Amino acid sequence: MSWTVARILEASEGQLLQGNPAQPVADISTDSRRIQSGDAFVPLIGDRFDGHDFLDVVVNRGVSVVLVQRDRMAWAAPSHVTVVLVEDTLRALGRLARYWRLRHPIPVVGITGSNGKTSTKEMLTSILQQNLNVLKNPGNLNNLVGAPLTLLQLQPIHDAAVVEMGINMPGEMARLVEIVHPDVGLITNIQPAHLEGLISPDTILAEKGLLWQGLAAGGLAVVNRDDERLKAFAQNLSCRQLSYSLSDPVAEVHVRGEVFLHDHGSDFQLDLEGNLVEVTLPVLGRHQVHNAVAAAAVAYGIGQPVDTIVEGLAQHHPVSQRMQIRHLADGTRIIDDTYNANPRSVLAAVQTLAAVHDDRPWMVVLGEMRELGETSAALHRKLxxxxxxxxxxxxxxxxxxxxxxxxxxxxxxxxxxxCYHGADHDDIVVRLKSHWVPGAWILVKGSRGMTMERIVEGIMAP
Structure with a gap:
């Protein structure tokens, strides 16, 4: 199937102001910098930008179909440009993505949770790509813009899609579920995160739980039995379920015995309904093993062979800035976990280093954790x-x-x-280097807004 103006009108519930409904459209784009001639432009509106400001720019680049939000109708469109009027361009983008997804009848896995979404998505993709052509979100483009743009890339060559679904506010998950229309739903865990918008873990559970409640007919909920909130919530689901755990043998997919951590990753035995296999995961940490078991459970639940699961996890490439180990010439190891942080993920990272440092000196560099709401100070102190x-x-x-x-x-x-509290990034780097011990372990972690990767870069600079 390919796009036409008529299909855009049908999908977006828009109104044709001028142009030919039969006109073909090559692609849907929201980026005025990368749009190509023949594409349709969806001008999104943000806090600091308005895509409508670039309508003349995209027309000059050969775009002949544009969507326009009703309250931005003042633009004088050239006569050769097809104009589709919509109430809200963000909602129209979601409708276009849903329309496109429903015309590609392949298994779609939706992944959400407070921690581990991106790593689990990448691990699952590594497994599925052993046998299938898989579409996934690039990076962590997982919101009401990123998820639709991902689905709009679906093509007949794809056998499956893995879509990370991230939210900051109530109402967003309901909309994402409507757009993604997942067949399989995985909620990694429920922890304090994005509390400025989501208020409390109970609200987080209610919102993220909509992923399971909105599964397509015959859908599969993959349940983390190590999360008490999720385990209780799943008892009221009517869809098919498959559970996983780091230790609970009741779960269909679980770790048997100990997890062995070393500076090249983590080794463990995985039990898939009695099929016991050895797994070598090239990522460090019990929490990353938990992500791997979640990915294995999803893959197993949709029929992937056990040996494919083992091979896919072994071939997984650690995600940048997520427990990424950097080896220095003097034997020092830096754990770059700087992408983001909340109380659970920070605790897991520090506990991992405590378990693996092997009597070598170890240092922890922590930036503040943001978006934790009114309890932020207390959560930092508790950590x-x-x-x-x-x-x-x-x-x-x-x-x-x-x-x-x-x-x-x-x-x-x-x-x-x-303990040392730094004035800025450079101050931390200087103090670290003044306490330098060759062969030490150094963990660096903090919220995205803290740009803690600057400290990693400063440490590694000559």
């Missing part, structure tokens, strides 16, 4: 209380809220002279 007893050699913090991490850590046993 510090959890990591204080782990007895790291140095704790460096950055950002006003991160001072509460050090406060909590000192309350539970970390010596004050091991």
């Amino acid at each position: 510090g209380q959890r990591i204080g007893p782990l007895d790291m050699d140095r704790l460096f913090t950055l950002g006003g809220l991160a001072e509460h991490i050090a406060t909590g850590a000192k309350e539970t046993g970390l010596a004050p002279d091991r």
